[in-house]
Amino acid sequence: MENADQMWFRPEVLSLPAYVPGKKGSRDDVIKLASNETPFPALPQVQAVIAACAGDLNRYPDMYAGQLVSDIAAFCEWPDDGIVVGNGSTAIIEKILQAVVTPGGEVVLPWRSFEAYPIAIQSAGGVSVKVPLRHDGGHDLRAMVGAITSNTRAILLCSPNNPTGVSLTHTEVQAFLAEVPPTIPVILDEAYIDFVEMADKVNSRELLLAYENLVVLHTFSKAYGLAGLRCGYALTCPAMAAGLRAISTPFGVNALAQAAASAALRSQPLVREQVEVIKAERTKFVAALKVQGWNVPDSQANFLWLALGKHSAMFEELCNEEGVTVRRFGSEGVRVSVAEPRGSLRVLRALQRLRQA
Incomplete structure (x- = not known):
């Protein structure tokens, strides 16, 4: 049937941009620095609990992830009824937008930012209002x-x-929230908050206590190393949380993810140790880039942004030749995850070759 999809789907669905995942590489020795994953294997407690739970997979998981919510509440010092768990923080963003965006409604966002945002907005029937980043x-x-x-x-x-890695300060966010009408939900995505090391770091709990329209998102995919299981959560006021639970997919977070996330929360000493390793590598990586003459934004995440413009494609190819994958954003620039030191060295070799090209 010719053009059958045009009869079945809404126009905004047909014109959705595709999300581009990070490339894995075509050889076993390729180091993947394209998806901001942790380079460490799953935490020992996580591996143990997954093995222990494997025999119960014939049963549905706890629909509202009660034990995990309780563990998050204790860790974040936030009430259970203000916590919503989802299949990754991206899925929670999708649900929030589905719940609040009316047809043609506008969602204000920074740009460039996370690629999934415009997709989620358009899927919900909304319109992205992209505000350019500062220099x-x-x-x-x-x-x-x-x-x-x-x-x-x-x-x-x-x-x-x-992909720039630049973090907001607490003072900035507090002043911003004071100017936003309380009828407009503000979604603060803190997927990389564990890697922040700066003065005036955002204290999201303090902000949540002051602004009921705020929703703070955290994920277990980055610092906690559970990207393969997909689990994240929202912190917000009870009324907002109730609405999000009402629209949540039934049994949306699988049993292994729930158990693994709780085990990851109980592994704080090792998680903090691994985060410190990444932050130390970030410092060394940035210093080496400066020696080569490259300027990068002040990243507070586990990745760096190289605004290479028209040279982005060439750099991506040079990285492939050096045995490392990176994430290119058209002709704007390239994002490079901070992970294995060997990967950083390969990226530096690629950049040196780019200088000489």
Whole structure:
């Protein structure tokens, strides 16, 4: 049937941009620095609990992840009824937007930022209002406030921002929230918050206590190493959480992910140790880049942003030749995960070759 899809799907679905996953590489010796994953294997407690739970997979998981919610509540010092667990923080973003965006409703977001945001907005029937980043790769919060209209249904913040790595300060976010009408939900995506090491770091718990329209998102995919299981959570006020639970996919978080996430929360000493290793490698990586003459934004995440413009494609190919995959964003730039030191060295060799090309 010719053009049958045009009869079945909404126009905004047919025109959705495709999410581009990080490349794995075509050889076994290729180091993947394209997806911001942790380079460490699954935590020992996580591996043990997965093995112990494997025999019960014939049963449905706890629909509302009660034990995990209780563990998150204790860790975050936040009430159970203000916590919603989802199949990764991205899935929670999708659900929030489905719940609050009316047809043609606007969602204000920084750009460039996480690629899944415009997809989720358009899937919900909304319109992305993209506010350009500042020259340093951070959010232009003044411009974002100016982009709010009577048709604004939600606002997205990403801190540290993906792919630039620049983090918002607590003072900035507090001042921003004070200017946003309380009728507009503000989604603060803190997927990389564990890697932040800066003065005036965002204290999201303090902000949550002051602003009921705030939703803070965390994930187990990054610092906790559970990217393969998909689990994240939202912290918000009880009324907002109740609405999100109402629209949640039944049994949306599988049993292994729930058990593994709880085990990961109980592994704080090792998680913190691994995070410190990544932050130390980030410092060395940035120093080596500066020696070569490259300037990068002040990343507070486990990745760096290289604004290479028209040279981005050439650099990606040079990285492939050096045995490392990176994430190119068209002709804007390239994001490089901070992971194995061997990977950093390969990227530095590729950059040196780019200089000489």
